[in-house]
Amino acid sequence: MTLSVSLRHAFPGFSLDVAFEAPKGVTALFGRSGSGKTTVVNAVAGLLRPDAGRIVLDETVLLDSARQVFLPPHRRRLGYVFQEGRLFPHLTVSQNLRYAQWFAPAKRRRDFDRVVELLGLGSLLDRRPLYLSGGEKQRVAIGRALLSAPSMLLMDEPLAALDTARKAEILPWLERLRDETHLPILYVSHSLPEVARLATTVVLLDGGRILRTGPVTELLSDPDVAPALGIRDAGSLLTARIAAQEPDGLTRLDSPAGPLWLPKIARPDGATVRVRIAAQDVMLARTRPMEISALNVLPVTISAIRTDQSASALIQLSAGGDHILARITRRSLTVLQLAEGDRLFAVIKSVSVADESVGLTGP
Amino acid sequence: MADWLSPSDWQAVALSLRVALWATLVSLPLGIFVAWLLARKEFWGKSLLNGLVHLPLILPPVVTGYLLLLTFGRRGWAGGFLEQFGIVFAFRWTGAALACGVMAFPLMVRAIRLSIEAVDPRLEQASATLGARPILVFLTVTLPLILPGIIAGAILAFAKAMGEFGATITFVSNIPGETQTLPSAIYALLQVPGGDEPAARLVGISIAIAMLALLLSEWIARAVARRIAAG
Numbered sequence: 001m002t003l004s005v006s007l008r009h010a011f012p013g014f015s016l017d018v019a020f021e022a023p024k025g026v027t028a029l030f031g032r033s034g035s036g037k038t039t040v041v042n043a044v045a046g047l048l049r050p051d052a053g054r055i056v057l058d059e060t061v062l063l064d065s066a067r068q069v070f071l072p073p074h075r076r077r078l079g080y081v082f083q084e085g086r087l088f089p090h091l092t093v094s095q096n097l098r099y100a101q102w103f104a105p106a107k108r109r110r111d112f113d114r115v116v117e118l119l120g121l122g123s124l125l126d127r128r129p130l131y132l133s134g135g136e137k138q139r140v141a142i143g144r145a146l147l148s149a150p151s152m153l154l155m156d157e158p159l160a161a162l163d164t165a166r167k168a169e170i171l172p173w174l175e176r177l178r179d180e181t182h183l184p185i186l187y188v189s190h191s192l193p194e195v196a197r198l199a200t201t202v203v204l205l206d207g208g209r210i211l212r213t214g215p216v217t218e219l220l221s222d223p224d225v226a227p228a229l230g231i232r233d234a235g236s237l238l239t240a241r242i243a244a245q246e247p248d249g250l251t252r253l254d255s256p257a258g259p260l261w262l263p264k265i266a267r268p269d270g271a272t273v274r275v276r277i278a279a280q281d282v283m284l285a286r287t288r289p290m291e292i293s294a295l296n297v298l299p300v301t302i303s304a305i306r307t308d309q310s311a312s313a314l315i316q317l318s319a320g321g322d323h324i325l326a327r328i329t330r331r332s333l334t335v336l337q338l339a340e341g342d343r344l345f346a347v348i349k350s351v352s353v354a355d356e357s358v359g360l361t362g363p
Numbered sequence: 364m365a366d367w368l369s370p371s372d373w374q375a376v377a378l379s380l381r382v383a384l385w386a387t388l389v390s391l392p393l394g395i396f397v398a399w400l401l402a403r404k405e406f407w408g409k410s411l412l413n414g415l416v417h418l419p420l421i422l423p424p425v426v427t428g429y430l431l432l433l434t435f436g437r438r439g440w441a442g443g444f445l446e447q448f449g450i451v452f453a454f455r456w457t458g459a460a461l462a463c464g465v466m467a468f469p470l471m472v473r474a475i476r477l478s479i480e481a482v483d484p485r486l487e488q489a490s491a492t493l494g495a496r497p498i499l500v501f502l503t504v505t506l507p508l509i510l511p512g513i514i515a516g517a518i519l520a521f522a523k524a525m526g527e528f529g530a531t532i533t534f535v536s537n538i539p540g541e542t543q544t545l546p547s548a549i550y551a552l553l554q555v556p557g558g559d560e561p562a563a564r565l566v567g568i569s570i571a572i573a574m575l576a577l578l579l580s581e582w583i584a585r586a587v588a589r590r591i592a593a594g
Contacts, residue, residue, distance in 0.1 A: 047488050073491040074500075086489040090507045099503070103494030148493045 001184045003027075003152060007043055007053035016040070016050075016208040021033035022158060025200030026178050026185045028216070030192075030229070035205040037188040041154050044074035044186060045183045050263050054238075058153060075104075079145030079183075085137040087129035089305050093140050094125040103331040104149035112147065117171055118180065119143045135166035139173060146181065153177075153185045159194060165195075168355075172199055176358045193231040196276040197359035216341050223306040223314040226279070234314065235278035242271045250295075250350065257319030261295040262353050267360075274359050279314060279327035281352040284343045286336060296348040300324060307333070317346055334336060368564060374540050375548035376481070376568055382456055383524035386464035387471075394520070395466060395513065398475035403484075419530070420469040428533025431462055432448055435534075455494050458535035459542045463524035471520035475506035478512020479505065511584040522573050545569055 011100055016036045020027075029037040041292060042048040044055055046062065049070060050157035055063040062071045087096050097116070101109060116122055119139045129137060138158050145153055157166045158174075171194070178198060189195050191259050196203060204225065212219060219225050221236035240255035243264060251265040252275070260275070267273060269274040288297060295349075301316035307313045313333045315326045336342075364484055368376075400406070401413055435452040442452060442542040452458035460593040479558045490500045506513075528546035537551055549565045552558035 037527075045492055047492070064455075073488070074494050074496055076492075077494065078491040078492065080489070082485070082489060086485055088486060088504060099490075100493045103499075144493065339476075 001058055004056045005246060007050045009050035012174055014208060018205045018210050020210060020213050022186055023201060024184050026187050026198045027201045028195040028199035029188045029203050030195050031205035032190060036208040037205055038156055039154050041186060041188055045057050045078055045154055046071060046076050065310045077151050079150030079153045081141050081145050081158045083157045083160050085141040087127055087137055087140055093127050096140060096144050100144045100148040108149040110147055111148055115146050134156050134162045135169045145307050152290055153183050156188045171197055192229055196237055197350045204272060207278050210305045221325055222232060223316045224302050226314055234274050234325055236323050238275045238322050240275055242269050261350050262352060265358050276357040277324060277348060279325040282326035283347040284326055284328060285347060289347060294347045298346045300344055300346045302342045307339060370540055372565060375545050376542055379525055379545040382463055383521050385460040385520045386524040387469060390468055391517055394471040395475055398472045398479055402476045402479035410494040416472050417469045419466050422564045424529025425533050428530035430461060431534040454535050456541055459531050459544055462530040462534045463527040466530050467520035467523040467525045470523050471516040474516030474519055475512050477510040482508045511587045514583045515580055518576050522576045525572055
């Protein structure tokens with residue numbers, strides 16, 4: 001399943017001109033508010049008819065302005081999860097779900113009970129949307145989109161309207177969705193932690209243009225992309241396997257960069273997780289530090305150094321095939337006389353890796 | 364109970380109820396469609412349609428009645444055409460229903476249009492992305508959500524039709540048993556000596572029916588709104 005998109009559309013004071021491919025897995029459309037993310041998704045859904053473009057999902061041509069093809073939204077079979085849920089207020093949760101199922105072609109119909117189980121909706125079925133919390137509404141909205149038997153899911157900032165606790169509640173469901181349904185997902189977000197947890201591929205948008213696209217691990221650990229992502233949020237992804245739960249509450253993980261000890265991750269041994277390490281939480285040392293409280297000391301090699309006018313510098317470190325980003329001051333850079341190719345030790349405090357920075361790996 | 368109203372009074376009450384009911388029921392589907400057009404669609408001539416719908420509200424009723432007579436009378440172009448199919452409006456109760464329907468139409472359309480405009484179009488979009496054709500979007504999302512507005516519009520139109528006088532008497536005259544509705548009967552009674560007392564009884568009935576209609580509409584609309592929002 002591959003979605004290929006190329007679009008041109010002009011609004012007063014804003015123009016969109018993008019072309020990208022979304023392979024299977026989660027493709028995150030990432031960018032600031034007003035960068036054109038929602039416009040792209042609406043065009044894919046058929047809610048917006050762009051000036052020109054071509055959108056193809058596998059063999060199905062959804063839009064081809066050159067050939068005057070425009071498939072209306074109800075014939076595109078894309079499950080759209082909106083930022084505000086958009087549940088039907090006059091129907092119960094169960095009726096909202098059945099509504100979607102009713103329009104699904106009989107032979108592709110999904111099992112109602114399995115979707116209810118997948119998203120934990122069992123206790124909500126008889127309620128009206130008015131009496132649901134924000135997080136519950138979004139879960140129902142996701143279930144409703146799934147039951148319409150879509151060939152692909154579109155999600156427009158499904159977590160943006162939720163507080164941190166509700167986000168943390170939904171994220172595992174989204175991971176489950178990604179890993180168990182095998183539906184390609186186009187996911188709009190302006191939150192880097194979300195993208196780091198869910199995305200397989202990232203399309204970076206700015207001002208209606210694409211800055212970069214690529215696999216999430218590659219993009220997030222690229223110091224040249226970091227400024228566009230927001231330097232404060234910069235951080236890289238490590239893929240690691242859970243090795244053991246230790247008696248003092250820590251979890252030991254094996255990563256290509258070396259062993260990591262993190263606060264308890266409630267996953268079985270052998271499970272692979274992705275761990276986001278914020279660049280500002282990484283310290284660098286010329287020699288292996290002794291008698292320090294930080295537990296994770298990884299041998300690394302500098303693969304790139306980026307400085308700009310600010311007081312800080314971004315250092316890309318290669319560690320056993322993976323990359324780690326470190327953000328240090330330019331003063332430290334000068335004092336330590338760091339240069340590409342230098343062998344160093346990266347120091348990461350266990351407790352700096354927050355719970356929500358650890359996610360399941362994609363397919 | 365029938366003692367204090369003469370058979371001809373009862374005839375007027377029954378006729379009024381029948382005329383108002385038919386006027387409301389027949390114009391309702393058209394009213395919903397026009398309200399939807401005005402609320403949701405952009406098209407050439409929209410202002411013209413809007414003006415045309417509202418004209419009976421502003422024109423002197425006698426003018427509306429006269430125009431109906433010109434159009435739907437025996438010699439009118441529409442009247443002559445419809446007569447071939449056995450549909451006659453002139454000096455029949457059906458004509459009274461037509462006049463009442465036309466006069467009440469703007470009130471009905473306004474109420475329904477406002478309720479359609481209050482429906483979040485994003486819910487309709489959501490329905491479309493789930494696979495619903497436009498007509499099904501309307502039937503499954505828009506229509507249930509505007510039900511209170513439709514009820515309010517229908518009852519408003521019914522009450523207006525019950526009280527319509529000018530256009531009706533101009534178009535179909537004041538024939539007891541055929542076109543003499545409640546207001547026409549009151550008017551006729553007031554024209555003869557000693558008619559004050561029976562007229563007062565009919566006035567009382569008019570007020571009672573109007574009050575009842577308003578209370579009923581309030582009650583139904585509130586019940587429906589409760590079911591839609593909360594249930």
